[in-house]
Amino acid sequence: MSLDKATVARISRLARIATTEEEQERLAGELGGILAWVEQLGEVDTDGVEPMTSVVEMLLKSREDVVSDGGIADDVVRNAPKSAHGFFVVPKVVE
Amino acid sequence: MGITLEGATGTWEYVIGLEVHAQIISNSKLFSGASTEFGSEPNSQVSPVDAGMPGMLPVINLACIEQAVKTGLAINGEINLTSVFDRKNYFYPDLPQGYQISQFKQPVVTGGHIDIELEDGTQKRIGVERLHVEQDAGKSLHDQDPNASYVDLNRSGVGLMEIVSDPDMRSPEEAAAYVRKLRTIVRYAETCDGNMQEGSMRVDANVSVRKAGEEFGTRCEIKNLNSVRYMQRAIEFEAMRQIDVLEAGGKIDQQTRLFDVAKNETRSMRSKEEAHDYRYFPDPDLLPLRFEQAWVDEIAAGMPELPDAKMARFMKEFGLSAYDADVLVAEQENAHFYEHVAEGRDKKLAANWVISELFGQLNKAGKTVEDSPVSAEALGELIDLITDDTISGRIAKDVFADMFESGKAAGVIVEEKGLKQVTDTGAIEAVIDEVMAREPEKLAEYRGGKDKLFGFFIGQVMKASGGKANPKAVNELLKTKLQG
Amino acid sequence: MTDLTDLSIAQARDLLAKGDLSSKELTQAQVTSMEGKRELNAFITETPDKALEMAEASDTRRAKGETGKLEGIPVAIKDLFCTKDVLTTAGSHILDGFRPFYESSVTTNMFREGAVMLGKTNLDEFAMGSGNLTSYYGGAINPWRAKGDNRNLVPGGSSGGSASAVAGRMALGATGTDTGGSIRQPAAFTGIVGLKPTYGRCSRWGIVAFASSLDQAGPMTRSVRDSAIMLGAMAGHDPKDSTSADIAVPDFEEGLNGGVKGLTIGIPKEYRVDGMPEEIETLWQQGIKWLEEQGARTVEISLPHTKYALPAYYIVAPAEASSNLARYDGVKFGLRVESDDLTEMYEKTRAEGFGAEVKRRVLIGTYVLSAGYYDAYYLQAQKVRTRIADDFKQAWQQVDAILTPATPSAAFSADDPPSDPLAMYLNDVFTVPVNLAGLPGISVPAGLTGDGLPMGLQVIGKAFDEATVLRIGQSLEDAAGFDARPEGY
Numbered sequence A: 001m002s003l004d005k006a007t008v009a010r011i012s013r014l015a016r017i018a019t020t021e022e023e024q025e026r027l028a029g030e031l032g033g034i035l036a037w038v039e040q041l042g043e044v045d046t047d048g049v050e051p052m053t054s055v056v057e058m059l060l061k062s063r064e065d066v067v068s069d070g071g072i073a074d075d076v077v078r079n080a081p082k083s084a085h086g087f088f089v090v091p092k093v094v095e
Numbered sequence B: 001m002g003i004t005l006e007g008a009t010g011t012w013e014y015v016i017g018l019e020v021h022a023q024i025i026s027n028s029k030l031f032s033g034a035s036t037e038f039g040s041e042p043n044s045q046v047s048p049v050d051a052g053m054p055g056m057l058p059v060i061n062l063a064c065i066e067q068a069v070k071t072g073l074a075i076n077g078e079i080n081l082t083s084v085f086d087r088k089n090y091f092y093p094d095l096p097q098g099y100q101i102s103q104f105k106q107p108v109v110t111g112g113h114i115d116i117e118l119e120d121g122t123q124k125r126i127g128v129e130r131l132h133v134e135q136d137a138g139k140s141l142h143d144q145d146p147n148a149s150y151v152d153l154n155r156s157g158v159g160l161m162e163i164v165s166d167p168d169m170r171s172p173e174e175a176a177a178y179v180r181k182l183r184t185i186v187r188y189a190e191t192c193d194g195n196m197q198e199g200s201m202r203v204d205a206n207v208s209v210r211k212a213g214e215e216f217g218t219r220c221e222i223k224n225l226n227s228v229r230y231m232q233r234a235i236e237f238e239a240m241r242q243i244d245v246l247e248a249g250g251k252i253d254q255q256t257r258l259f260d261v262a263k264n265e266t267r268s269m270r271s272k273e274e275a276h277d278y279r280y281f282p283d284p285d286l287l288p289l290r291f292e293q294a295w296v297d298e299i300a301a302g303m304p305e306l307p308d309a310k311m312a313r314f315m316k317e318f319g320l321s322a323y324d325a326d327v328l329v330a331e332q333e334n335a336h337f338y339e340h341v342a343e344g345r346d347k348k349l350a351a352n353w354v355i356s357e358l359f360g361q362l363n364k365a366g367k368t369v370e371d372s373p374v375s376a377e378a379l380g381e382l383i384d385l386i387t388d389d390t391i392s393g394r395i396a397k398d399v400f401a402d403m404f405e406s407g408k409a410a411g412v413i414v415e416e417k418g419l420k421q422v423t424d425t426g427a428i429e430a431v432i433d434e435v436m437a438r439e440p441e442k443l444a445e446y447r448g449g450k451d452k453l454f455g456f457f458i459g460q461v462m463k464a465s466g467g468k469a470n471p472k473a474v475n476e477l478l479k480t481k482l483q484g
Numbered sequence C: 001m002t003d004l005t006d007l008s009i010a011q012a013r014d015l016l017a018k019g020d021l022s023s024k025e026l027t028q029a030q031v032t033s034m035e036g037k038r039e040l041n042a043f044i045t046e047t048p049d050k051a052l053e054m055a056e057a058s059d060t061r062r063a064k065g066e067t068g069k070l071e072g073i074p075v076a077i078k079d080l081f082c083t084k085d086v087l088t089t090a091g092s093h094i095l096d097g098f099r100p101f102y103e104s105s106v107t108t109n110m111f112r113e114g115a116v117m118l119g120k121t122n123l124d125e126f127a128m129g130s131g132n133l134t135s136y137y138g139g140a141i142n143p144w145r146a147k148g149d150n151r152n153l154v155p156g157g158s159s160g161g162s163a164s165a166v167a168g169r170m171a172l173g174a175t176g177t178d179t180g181g182s183i184r185q186p187a188a189f190t191g192i193v194g195l196k197p198t199y200g201r202c203s204r205w206g207i208v209a210f211a212s213s214l215d216q217a218g219p220m221t222r223s224v225r226d227s228a229i230m231l232g233a234m235a236g237h238d239p240k241d242s243t244s245a246d247i248a249v250p251d252f253e254e255g256l257n258g259g260v261k262g263l264t265i266g267i268p269k270e271y272r273v274d275g276m277p278e279e280i281e282t283l284w285q286q287g288i289k290w291l292e293e294q295g296a297r298t299v300e301i302s303l304p305h306t307k308y309a310l311p312a313y314y315i316v317a318p319a320e321a322s323s324n325l326a327r328y329d330g331v332k333f334g335l336r337v338e339s340d341d342l343t344e345m346y347e348k349t350r351a352e353g354f355g356a357e358v359k360r361r362v363l364i365g366t367y368v369l370s371a372g373y374y375d376a377y378y379l380q381a382q383k384v385r386t387r388i389a390d391d392f393k394q395a396w397q398q399v400d401a402i403l404t405p406a407t408p409s410a411a412f413s414a415d416d417p418p419s420d421p422l423a424m425y426l427n428d429v430f431t432v433p434v435n436l437a438g439l440p441g442i443s444v445p446a447g448l449t450g451d452g453l454p455m456g457l458q459v460i461g462k463a464f465d466e467a468t469v470l471r472i473g474q475s476l477e478d479a480a481g482f483d484a485r486p487e488g489y
């Protein structure tokens, strides 16, 4: 599997990681190499095999429907690079 | 019955499918212990889980799943004993984890249907493809600052049910009927409060058009419609837009669009177009959700009577018309009020009073049965006064108006105003004699064979008695007296 | 009295219990050592004040007769665990300045049992790496050096800072996390014991997530007994983690000396890989002999899908990571590179905040999950994973535990590490299958290479059978009599 630069550009856009053309060039080679290597998984006969959903056999835990958290607005925003009046602040979203 | 659209090249038909996001009624969020209450200080109902803090993990609130199962049963769906939570990955400031926990391949409910009442009195069955459970996002405010958007995560992580219909609707009116019916159902099941203004129910409409009998066309999804009226307008606009494009020889791009209420138009949402590739995969922080059929059976056994069943009962057992029954069951509170009034009384009479008098007055006053100045007991008492001949139906309407105004009991008003019906034959005969004496010519005509004048005499007698004379007694006595 | 930095947890515990030592003295000795060995770059954040405060509080509790399992024991915490009000970086630029307002469940458990925190240890960025070379804060250094060679060696990764701190006598023990070998491989590279418990044994709540279905916290110590003690304090069911096992935590120390008599140990033939140094093979044979001499029976077994473990891992882990790391977006915490445009803010923040290896994995993960590729990559990898787990299940019909080398080589140079990412990934060839199957595994130092560098043996056990794993580990430790110590520092 080889990757082209356009594909690297597309996935870096999806992953929201800016990449320069040079980086895309380099990544195309690196990622292509890794993908070529993982493709050996195609050799394994997996007909009728269930994909792993959980390595431990147990039932999903659940919680009671009670309010046990919140009321910590100051904590919630205290690590934010930008906040105002208790809100997180981001560059204007235009829709 | 679908509505068709006349274009330059022929007749087009709407094809509409709806995705309704219904907020689950629960105390705490789907995966955290923060409160779901509406309208609080920003970020005050946020746990570190809801804020997507590093290392935080979701733990499911089973009450939300119970609500989804209830709703699934209420829309005749199949409850899946195993379902899976997936991550839907995209970047947006109100999505703090960078993904929404949702259900993609294995939802908790598959299939189902909702029957809607059409204007011509017939019913139509709308298929439901699935119901899945997912997290709500936070809220972005765009008008606080010219250069910035503010993000409040209080809604982040609140449990939603997404109910996806089949593309079975053929007019904006059918779509409206579907949304209203679904709203009625979830309110009956007490799984969602259906409050569209507060965003408890939001609709995404998938709209396409086709020439009658042809294959489905390419659809566009109009996002986040929060009123039935806007939804209808948006669908109408979008269909017209598509017809214009198609008739000009263009083709429809599958798009996510936004309805601009002020401009009354839909437009493409740039941000959603880019994020198309959601990279769904099972959330590794959660195991598959499994429960027993016995649990489902238990929930089914505890279900309240749903609108369809109630309507059928009103028609079959109470003898109500389909129209009356439909009006009464639309809101559970109304149906409840009616049943209270009707208990031990004439069902049809009760229905008439509730629908034409009470609802009429409430509508005018902009009130609901919950804040009605006339209680079910009070209305029942009024109806009793009619049934036992204390007052006539006509007088009762005046009494009701007074009750609505003053909040007084019917008996009190009748007493105070002396509205009791006169059934004493002597008193009625005296009035008849008086009228006959006053109208000798008419009497002669009647006696000469002009039967039609009987009505005139009835009217005169009733008028002379101030409407209080018992109409039946007047009728009988008048007949003999006029004969002479 | 012996050097206080040389004490094992068990020894310190006894001295503290007898009143021959205070936690404050013990802690002060570690703090001094930590501050004196900064060139090893084992810590990202030192918290000496907090440590001494906690030590004092411990001494006060002890005076009142209240003692926990780790009462007064100074330990180091991998900087992947969120610690309340203490900088938590995950070795990444993108978490600049992040001070959690919550404490991870594992550290909460340990502090409840009396542990004292010395600081936050260095790691590969977001735990992605096998050499401690991807940390934004520069790599930690292995206190060991090859004979007659002055070059710095890697301590392994990703829990390399913890390994370096424990091997370098700066802490009596340290927490690690292990997603594909990140406890066991650095333990082997630094001559200490590292235990990855069964998935679900230790809560993941409050640990910065790398790959959710694989991550597991565990102890790194200088003896098997110390690992048993520490695991007892770390483990336990946590209702805040849906994948935490609701299973009683046994007393792991009990039965530690029970020996291996009567046990059947599997020797998987697929763990003989091309290009594996002779010394590793020899060590493995030695291990087999030690166990046999102590009364165990060894049998050759087959784990036929072993060779597919690494490629499966390099799909599953990056896929999960690509999603887990989406929350680092410059909005709620950490680094933000400003821009007027939201998307550009995201892209610049993440380009600047993530290092090369993290980007590589996030991109691979994004790719394998993207439309049209999911079935071929992610789904197939998860099916292969089922096969790998089934291989182990098959083996448990026959054997009580499995013995393998911990790593295919000893520590390598920090200055010229393998430049090809794939060559780096091979470090985890023996450890990764254990994570994919969710099993417990321990690395025990068992010998030295000709260059005088430590090598480890790995014992793999059945799910939630850490007790047997530890017991076999103890037997290996006893037989190996490994008492070499790093001379480099």
Ligand SMILES: [Mg+2]
Binding pocket: B019, B204
């Ligand atoms: Mg939708």
Ligand SMILES: [Zn+2]
Binding pocket: B021, B134, B162
């Ligand atoms: Zn949705």
